[in-house]
Amino acid sequence: MALPLLNYSPVSQNQRVAGYEVSSEEKPKIFTTDNLLSPSDMDGLIWAAYRQIFSEHQMLKSNRQTFLESQLRNGQITVRDFIRGLVISDPFRRRNFEPNSNYRFVEICVQRVLGRDVYSEREKIAWSIVVVNEGVQGFVDALLDSEEYLNSFGYNTVPFQRRRILLQRTQGETPFNLKTPRYDAYHRNQLGFPQIIWQNQVRRFVPQEQKFRAGNPAMFLDMARGVSAKGSSTPRVSAMNINIEASVPRR
Structure with missing residues (x-):
């Protein structure tokens, strides 16, 4: 019924x-x-x-x-x-x-x-x-x-x-x-919707006045930081250890 x-x-x-x-x-x-x-x-x-x-x-x-x-x-x-x-x-x-x-x-x-x-x-x-x-x-x-x-x-x-x-x-x-x-x-x-799937890297908005221009040194800042600063390979010698007689050539 x-x-x-x-x-x-x-x-x-x-x-x-x-x-x-x-x-x-x-x-x-x-x-x-x-x-x-x-x-x-x-x-x-x-x-x-x-x-x-x-x-x-x-x-x-x-x-x-x-x-x-x-x-x-x-x-x-x-x-x-x-x-x-x-x-x-x-x-x-x-x-x-x-x-x-x-x-x-x-x-x-x-x-x-x-x-x-x-x-x-x-x-x-x-x-x-x-x-x-x-x-x-x-x-x-x-x-x-x-x-x-x-x-x-x-x-x-x-x-x-x-x-x-x-x-x-x-x-x-x-x-x-x-x-x-x-x-x-x-x-x-x-x-199962909605689903948020990021297909690519998220791009951030940068104002025009904050963008780097060509030739700006700041563009190479990351590259400069990546260069490792190494000291001189020449060994240091004390002045007390220098043999003057052996160093001066004879005529």
């Missing part, structure tokens, strides 16, 4: 704060099939879905799901079904689920599917239990079938980061697909 979802208390994050919205460059553009006017609009919607689910360093041609794109273009599936297919796709699993812990995977999915940060560690634990009991697909289905997702995005709108900006701030929050790395601290610790 699967455990029910644990209760967790929502906190006052940006998306829960009511306020007057002012249009700006940081306000997300909403992509929905309710107002598509041309095929290029559908291309933009599909691209926005990939950009929302996959992070910037995962925007690869091999991650495209052409079959899902075809179904969406032909009206066979909704945008919510397309998002579901992207999250449970093999590229997303290999790049986000397999290299991370369940807690980290829950954080990534909540950010990119529900468009907000996790409320607390208790919410991470609650959704991690769902991942263990029902698997990745069951966890994704629970997110997409939740009242929060349906009220925020419905069936035809691509998820987006809700309330990135507040009127009291000059800049908005960093997008989730930019500020969240692929590997969290847990996975880096499993690999």
Whole structure:
């Protein structure tokens, strides 16, 4: 018997704060099939879905799901079904689920599917239990079938980061697909990172005015110190031991 979802208390994050919205460059553009006017609009919607689910360093041609794109273009599936297919796709699993812990995977999915940060560690634990009991697909289905997702995005709108900006701030929050790395601290610790390895000799910075110029005697100081000073090899002779008669040549 699967455990029910644990209760967790929502906190006052940006998306829960009511306020007057002012249009700006940081306000997300909403992509929905309710107002598509041309095929290029559908291309933009599909691209926005990939950009929302996959992070910037995962925007690869091999991650495209052409079959899902075809179904969406032909009206066979909704945008919510397309998002579901992207999250449970093999590229997303290999790049986000397999290299991370369940807690980290829950954080990534909540950010990119529900468009907000996790409320607390208790919410991470609650959704991690769902991942263990029902698997990745069951966890994704629970997110997409939740009242929060349906009220925020419905069936035809691509998820987006809700309330990135507040009127009291000059800049908005960093997008989730930019500020969240692929590997969290847990996975880096499993690999033994970070490691500091010095490949070469450490170079010390010397100011320009302290560097020796060509011809400076100080450059040869170490060489001069390396020369051993030896005394004279001529033996010393006392004046009392000198034989004057034998030393003076005869004529």
